[in-house]
Amino acid sequence: MKLYYRVSATTDGTLLKGEHDTYDGLAVAGHVQALHPVWTGTLIRELNVPFFVDPETFIFAQDLGNIESDGERLKSYKALEALLGNGVQDIVQGRELQPSDFVSGTEVKEELIGQLVEHVIKFQMTASESGPVQTSLAEYSRILGEDFPAGALPEFIVPPYFYFRTLEDIWYRVNLLLAKRTQEMTEGLPVYIVLCLAKELLGDSQALSQLAEDISEYDGCLLWISNFQERSEREVNLTRLAWLVRDLTSRGKPVINLYGGSFSAMLHIANLTGYSRGICTSEYRDVDAQRGEGAPPSRYYIPEAHTKVVEANARRLYSSTDVNLCNCPVCSQALSDITLSSPRPAVVAQLFDSLKHQGFRAHFMHVHKTEREQILSLKNSQQLKEWVSSHLEVLSRAGARPYVPMTHLEMWVKALDQFTV
Amino acid sequence: MIAEKEMTPLVVSFLQDLDLYTETEVPLLTKRIDVVGFGHDRLVAVELKIRNWQRALVQASMYQLCADEAYVALPQALCMRLGSQPFQQLGIGVLAIDGTTKVFLPARRSQLIHQSLRQRVLRCLKSNRCQE
Numbered sequence: 001m002k003l004y005y006r007v008s009a010t011t012d013g014t015l016l017k018g019e020h021d022t023y024d025g026l027a028v029a030g031h032v033q034a035l036h037p038v039w040t041g042t043l044i045r046e047l048n049v050p051f052f053v054d055p056e057t058f059i060f061a062q063d064l065g066n067i068e069s070d071g072e073r074l075k076s077y078k079a080l081e082a083l084l085g086n087g088v089q090d091i092v093q094g095r096e097l098q099p100s101d102f103v104s105g106t107e108v109k110e111e112l113i114g115q116l117v118e119h120v121i122k123f124q125m126t127a128s129e130s131g132p133v134q135t136s137l138a139e140y141s142r143i144l145g146e147d148f149p150a151g152a153l154p155e156f157i158v159p160p161y162f163y164f165r166t167l168e169d170i171w172y173r174v175n176l177l178l179a180k181r182t183q184e185m186t187e188g189l190p191v192y193i194v195l196c197l198a199k200e201l202l203g204d205s206q207a208l209s210q211l212a213e214d215i216s217e218y219d220g221c222l223l224w225i226s227n228f229q230e231r232s233e234r235e236v237n238l239t240r241l242a243w244l245v246r247d248l249t250s251r252g253k254p255v256i257n258l259y260g261g262s263f264s265a266m267l268h269i270a271n272l273t274g275y276s277r278g279i280c281t282s283e284y285r286d287v288d289a290q291r292g293e294g295a296p297p298s299r300y301y302i303p304e305a306h307t308k309v310v311e312a313n314a315r316r317l318y319s320s321t322d323v324n325l326c327n328c329p330v331c332s333q334a335l336s337d338i339t340l341s342s343p344r345p346a347v348v349a350q351l352f353d354s355l356k357h358q359g360f361r362a363h364f365m366h367v368h369k370t371e372r373e374q375i376l377s378l379k380n381s382q383q384l385k386e387w388v389s390s391h392l393e394v395l396s397r398a399g400a401r402p403y404v405p406m407t408h409l410e411m412w413v414k415a416l417d418q419f420t421v
Numbered sequence: 422m423i424a425e426k427e428m429t430p431l432v433v434s435f436l437q438d439l440d441l442y443t444e445t446e447v448p449l450l451t452k453r454i455d456v457v458g459f460g461h462d463r464l465v466a467v468e469l470k471i472r473n474w475q476r477a478l479v480q481a482s483m484y485q486l487c488a489d490e491a492y493v494a495l496p497q498a499l500c501m502r503l504g505s506q507p508f509q510q511l512g513i514g515v516l517a518i519d520g521t522t523k524v525f526l527p528a529r530r531s532q533l534i535h536q537s538l539r540q541r542v543l544r545c546l547k548s549n550r551c552q553e
Contacts, residue, residue: 297451312450312483319486319533345486349535402479 001265001376002274003368004052004256006282008032011295013043015279015361022369025050025155027258027276030057031291033127034079044128050155053124054222054258056080057116057160058196058287060088061097061171067291074293084160085119087112097162099170108177117181120160125189128152156220157186161194163226163287167207179218190219192256195248196287199225202240212247220254220273227286230263231307231408238263238415245270246421259285262306262368263412265375266384269421280308280364298357301364303328304391305404306371308364313403315352319345321398328366330359385416423496428469428518432456432494435522436465447542447551449487452480457488459546464539465528467492467516474503481513487538490528492516500525 002024005016009032016026026044028051033040044051059067060081067077081089091097102109129152159182164172179193193215201207202225215221228241248255249271257264260275261283277283281296299308302317303326309317318325325331325348334354338347355363378384392409400406433443436458447454447466458465466484470477470493477493484491493508497519505526508515514528545551 310451312452312486315486315535315538316483316533319535343532345533345535349537352535353537402482 001268001272001372002050002256003265003372004050004274004276006054006276006278007040007043008278008282009293009295010036010039012279013039015358015365016043016047019362019365020047020049022365023049024274025052027051028053028127030055030083030123031059031074031076031080033123034083035076041128045152051127052154052156052158052192053127055084055120055124055158055160057084057088057120058162059291060084060092061162062288064092064096065290066288069292074291076293077291083119083123085115087115088119099162099174102174102177103170113177113181114185116160117178117185121157121182121186124154124157127154153189156190156192157182158192158194158222159183161196163196163198165198166201166204167210176214183218192220192222192254193218194222194224194258196224196226196258199228199237201225202237202244208244208247211244212250215248216251216253218253220256221248222256222258223248224258224285226288227284228259229284230261230412231283231405233408233411235411235414235418238411239418242267242270242415242419245272249273259283262371262375263408263415265372266412266416268376269379269381269384270419279361295357298360300352300355300360301367302404303367303371304394305400305406305409306388306391307405307408309404311352311360315348317400317403318348318351321400321403323395323398323400325351326363326367328363328370330355330363330366334359381416381420385413388412388416422471423518425469425471428471428494429456431518431520431522432467432469432516435516436467439465441465442546444546444551447545449483449538449542452483454484454488454542456494457542457546459543463490464488464542465490465492467494469494471496472499474499474507478508478511478513482511485512485531485533486535487542489530489534490514491531492528494518494522495525497523497525 004025004027005023006027006029008029026049028040030053033053067074081092091101102113159179161175162171183191195211245255245267254273256273257275259282260277264275280299280301298311300311300314301308317323334351338350340347378387388409395406429445433456436443441458441460444457447457454466455469456467466488468477468480474495481491481493492514494516497517500515500517508526512529515525517523517525
């Protein structure tokens with residue numbers, strides 16, 4: 001079970017370098033690579049971990065107001081549209097992409113499809129080369145017939161993709177065409193098709209079987225159920241997700257959940273190969289979410305709750321309950337400078353004062369690593385259920401409920417009860 | 422039924438009658454305290470709600486991190502229906518609003534204060550820039 005951290009802001013760089021051993025790879029957001037190619041390329045080379053690039057093409061078929069601020073398109077998405085080729089760029093400067101731009105009845109608009117695919121492949125293949133020095137080195141390597149250093153290429157190529165609501169949605173057909181063309185134009189590298197779908201499809205077992213069938217000709221799949229929130233879904237949807245993963249992986253192809261958290265980690269029992277997420281953020285995403293370019297707010301991850309809360313809630317929780325303070329390296333280091341015999345609120349206050357925003361995020365990376373290790377050591381739904389239940393009990397006994405959401409843990413227990421492997 | 426924004430001036434004048442300066446919408450980390458009364462080394466924070474008293478209770482409990490006393494202000498009829506028990510356990514006080522403001526349950530002095538947060542709130546109050 002691999003964890004890919006989503007690189008969505010340049011502020012992620014320090015943590016990704018400093019906490020290098022807490023994750024397996026990077027998921028580079030296309031708009032970040034487009035706006036900061038040198039920074040992204042340097043980061044990929046320095047970290048030397050597996051990576052893939054999310055081309056985020058779907059965003060140009062949703063409401064373009066989602067990527068605007070005060071009527072202006074955000075710089076990073078402007079940069080991204082410029083990487084998709086003139087054909088797409090010309091359209092999205094005036095309106096959203098429509099399926100009819102790619103297919104019309106039986107007619108397939110080969111030129112636009114080919115151009116989009118070519119550009120999307122190119123900017124993924126060159127993600128680590130960006131920057132004048134590295135580009136020339138890569139160029140020299142090619143001229144000399146030498147291999148460019150291993151690790152410089154993405155782990156797999158992601159075709160352009162769009163959000164679909166049903167399998168009858170023309171966007172689904174367009175996705176298959178784009179993926180097929182990507183496969184034809186990519187030599188030597190695996191291609192992972194993206195299933196970016198509506199939550200409602202989870203209830204359509206016939207459609208899901210068809211999806212499993214359709215993805216089988218690709219090397220793998222990136223799964224994104226729009227706005228699927230592990231923290232607030234009812235058990236029926238959580239169970240359906242588990243069964244979907246099970247179906248998609250039934251032919252031995254890797255499946256990565258594009259946005260997921262601890263529950264996704266638990267889906268190793270359904271053979272999920274990996275998941276990506278931001279650092280203490282982005283465990284889910286709605287295709288129609290308004291995009292911004294600012295830093296996410298500070299949240300502190302509560303290990304027993306497998307979720308994050310705003311700082312005030314975390315301070316209040318630890319100040320007045322006997323829930324153990326975290327012993328991750330980051331929190332332990334902060335606590336080592338604090339007189340632990342002081343009253344609990346004073347200790348908690350000093351801990352949180354010293355952690356600050358980056359400390360919260362580093363804490364998350366360590367805690368999430370540890371919890372993933374624990375999850376992976378549990379081999380079936382029964383063991384996972386007992387593990388989650390034990391955390392639920394700790395929090396309930398401590399009276400944590402007003403400060404920490406716990407309903408999701410109850411839902412996870414129920415879902416694990418229904419997904420028995 | 423009284424509206425939430427009608428409660429604000431009633432609570433403000435109640436706090437002013439206690440010889441406290443007042444401010445509304447005072448930031449506390451990512452939250453905002455509806456009304457704060459301060460002065461004479463005393464800081465009182467109040468959460469106003471018309472109906473959702475459970476949410477008010479949780480919000481007010483956060484105020485115990487910075488305020489000496491944390492209150493929820495609720496319509497009097499709701500106070501009468503609920504009684505004081507749900508609030509007593511956490512030491513949250515209750516103000517009953519019905520044209521005037523009365524103390525339905527006095528708050529216990531907070532033992533949970535985080536000095537850094539208290540100082541931040543006080544700095545904001547003294548600089549008169551809480552609304553920004």
